[in-house]
Amino acid sequence: MTQKLLNAWYRGAWWLYLLWPFASLYLWLKAWHLSRQIKAGINPLPLVVIGNITIGGTGKTPLVVALVAALKNKGLRCAIISRGYGGKVGPGPHCVSTEDDAHTVGDEPLLLSQLTGVPVVVGWCRKSSIAWLAQQQQFDLVISDDGLQHSAIKGDVEWCLIDGSRGIGNGLCIPAGPLREPAIRLSQVDQVFTTGVPNGTISKQLLQHMQGKALCHLIPQLDQLKRVYDNLVVPWPDVQNPIYAIAAIGHPKRFFDDLRHRGYEVDGQEYADHYQFKVHDLPNYKLIMTAKDAVKCKVLAQANNNQPPMPWLYATQSLTIAPAQIDALLLQLGL
Template identity: 65%
Template sequence: MTQIILNAWYRGAWWLSLFYPLEWVYLRLRKLHLRRQPNPSENPIPLLVVGNITLGGTGKTPLVVALVAALKQRGLRPAIISRGYGGRIGAGPHCVTAKDKPEQVGDEPTLLAQLTRVPVVVGWDRKAGLTWLAEQGQYDLVISDDGLQHSAIKGDLEWCLIDGARGLGNGHCLPAGPLREPSTRLHQVDQVLITGELQPQVKQQLKQLLGAQDDCLLEPQLDQLKRVADDQVAAWPSVDTPLNAIAAIGHPQRFFNDLRAKGYSVAGQGFADHHQFKPQDLPHGELIMTAKDAVKCKPMAQEQNLPWLYATQRLTLPESLVTKLIQQLDLTAKR
């Protein structure tokens, strides 16, 4: 059902017009909520919010991973805050450890902690997490994984990601469309980033909204193949080998298309984002999944010695983007 609705939002199904009255109610309630919120206080440490205004995946995780790596290369000390969606931490703050399970802290924070090797603090009270990190006195800046709609904090800088294939969908807000907030929000962020190949209709949509501007295009690429059970690198199979694949991410079809772009014939099964897998969901034979799915499926793969694999992603950020960020936040690269 979730995938049917997502497809309708991004393809512009006619029957979504039935939800226009509910969209109006949603926007009114949102406006009332924002009016009741106090103005966010000054951040105790420089804060970059990386988010989106649409439902469905836009590639935040590979961007955050690549940005942390680029900042560390320049001698800076970043940390991450996240809501911990799908976990049970509550308000937090809780700093993710190697002993934490994805069902406790969320699948994305678990993956971010593993890939970045920097502190990842979870809890729906992001302000508390930000304050806790500032009190440690060890970090130069904090990256909020998602949070453009979190009114309790305001990023010193805000980056908004847009899927280059799907854009803003039909341009309507929930429940008539995929937007969490009106598209005019893009005028308020500091940087719009487009992930994946930019389709002509999306380029035209953004041009009408934002006018002529240089598109910052980011194209994550599938990189290594690893075993789910022990994270050891495995060889990619011959392109003649049909692949069974699963993905419980915001945009499963993107993962399947990435595999097809490598020449594979793919039988893909998509699940809702953050889906908690049960044994009956997954075949016991060969299977390829995303890294985000692997952190949840690892115990099953280990217990049953299953030959499951997962694909990592690689993203290279433009040097100019990282340099601009450092300058805007008034940070000084250590080397």
């Protein structure tokens, strides 16, 4: 997926409407595919699905991390399931361990495992992952990182994230627009969140499709700065010094903007989401990357052949979920 096409989707380029027939074909093929799949049954464990209906990053990882932390504070035992995009696990289930790397299990599952400290089970057959976790008889609920479009599972609670600065773009489905499924899906989930600074125009656009449901805003913030090679927390640099930053995420510009909001002059280099960095991609001087990129670059950053470690840094993100949201979730799950 090229950044140029993503920009056109969210900018509302007129020529995309010429692709509307292909978007209709996409929806027909999607419906045909879903009709041939085994439908979701009753989940053996309460299931929370956190996903989106758009192509491009919406900030699922910070929300999953924050939700796990909130549930732990309630004394609940939870686990995470993920498809493991970019990894080599296959159908799974495979529980992420300290011996795994991003090439094997995918960058997001590895990051979630490190940030949450709870089991993360990877495999494109999410139903098998849930069944395996149920067999362990150790968990109160399961969180699915993504999966709103996965017909083999149906969340007991479904949360949908929308990028607050881009919304649903031109409102069209792939390839004419960024939508994985029609915007009416927003009325079918239990909660819709926007991530980032609230935008009144986009909020009104979303509310038109939500049929009276409430829209909540989440504002992730850059938190700690750490060294890539050993995860040691370091001070943020002086804002008087320009910084070089890289991002291989769904919406790189938002990461660069977050750095600018901290007062930095940023020279940002965008890469495709889940890009697997090679050592020649990155300079041997100080730069700042995302936590998702750091799990792929740690080995590259560590000292080898009598060379010092690379001085690369990464920034973590945090957000706060309102206690009322957690209470409502547990009420819906019967926990």
